[in-house]
Amino acid sequence: MIAAQIEKIKALLPKEVTLVAVSKFHPAKQIEEAYRAGQRVFGESRPLEMFEKVDILPKDIDWHFIGHLQTNKIKYVLPYVKMIHSVDSEKLLYSIDKFSSLNSLTTKLLLEVHIAQESSKQGFSKEELLSLLEKLKSSPLRSSKICGLMGMATFTNDDKQIRGEFRFLKDLFEQVKSLHPELSPDFKELSMGMSGDYHIAIEEGSTIVRIGTQIFGER
Numbered sequence: 001m002i003a004a005q006i007e008k009i010k011a012l013l014p015k016e017v018t019l020v021a022v023s024k025f026h027p028a029k030q031i032e033e034a035y036r037a038g039q040r041v042f043g044e045s046r047p048l049e050m051f052e053k054v055d056i057l058p059k060d061i062d063w064h065f066i067g068h069l070q071t072n073k074i075k076y077v078l079p080y081v082k083m084i085h086s087v088d089s090e091k092l093l094y095s096i097d098k099f100s101s102l103n104s105l106t107t108k109l110l111l112e113v114h115i116a117q118e119s120s121k122q123g124f125s126k127e128e129l130l131s132l133l134e135k136l137k138s139s140p141l142r143s144s145k146i147c148g149l150m151g152m153a154t155f156t157n158d159d160k161q162i163r164g165e166f167r168f169l170k171d172l173f174e175q176v177k178s179l180h181p182e183l184s185p186d187f188k189e190l191s192m193g194m195s196g197d198y199h200i201a202i203e204e205g206s207t208i209v210r211i212g213t214q215i216f217g218e219r
């Protein structure tokens with residue numbers, strides 16, 4: 001069942017798009033099933049849950065952290081992840097950089113942009129993002145790399161609304177690329193698209209999709 005779902009999704013994704021299988025709230029046994037089907041990239045959103053899974057699952061898994069991260073939980077996450085998708089504040093960004101530096105890590109991260117209508121979702125506004133990147137020009141990060149942007153669209157059946165939000169993020173991504181050549185060549189990922197909207201996200205230029213429910217079922 002899990003293997004069949006992964007096959008089905010992979011068949012729909014362009015080759016260059018990375019599939020993050022979002023395994024949050026699902027037991028290690030289900031992750032093993034996906035692993036046996038060849039999946040190596042998994043997404044988790046809670047620090048301690050990820051920390052426990054890392055310990056018992058195969059070492060060649062690439063873990064992506066996609067949830068809201070509090071600065072006091074950084075130590076459970078940073079040493080084990082391939083990428084953090086959800087850097088949503090300046091304070092978190094500098095804390096990640098500091099921890100990385102002190103622990104001789106190089107952390108790959110994405111800056112989360114608020115593109116949805118719901119205020120419950122996290123992320124920088126376009127203006128906040130652009131001013132942060134301007135500021136970083138004079139005080140660059142030491143031990144982390146900004147590899148792109150992440151966003152979550154509004155939870156709605158209105159495809160036009162979702163498409164508009166993804167298009168906004170893609171435009172911002174291109175704008176940042178041209179305004180900030182100092183971020184190249186790391187700045188190349190656009191993480192957008194979940195179970196309900198990834199088909200739209202890939203049409204709008206996503207390079208990473210984060211899919212949970214469609215692989216593992218309801219949480």
Ligand SMILES: *Cc1c(COP(=O)(O)O)cnc(C)c1O
Binds near residue numbers: 152210212213
């Ligand atoms: C849970 C989650 C997903 C996966 O959502 P599904 O609808 O189950 O595919 C993707 N991205 C983030 C940030 C999430 O928290």
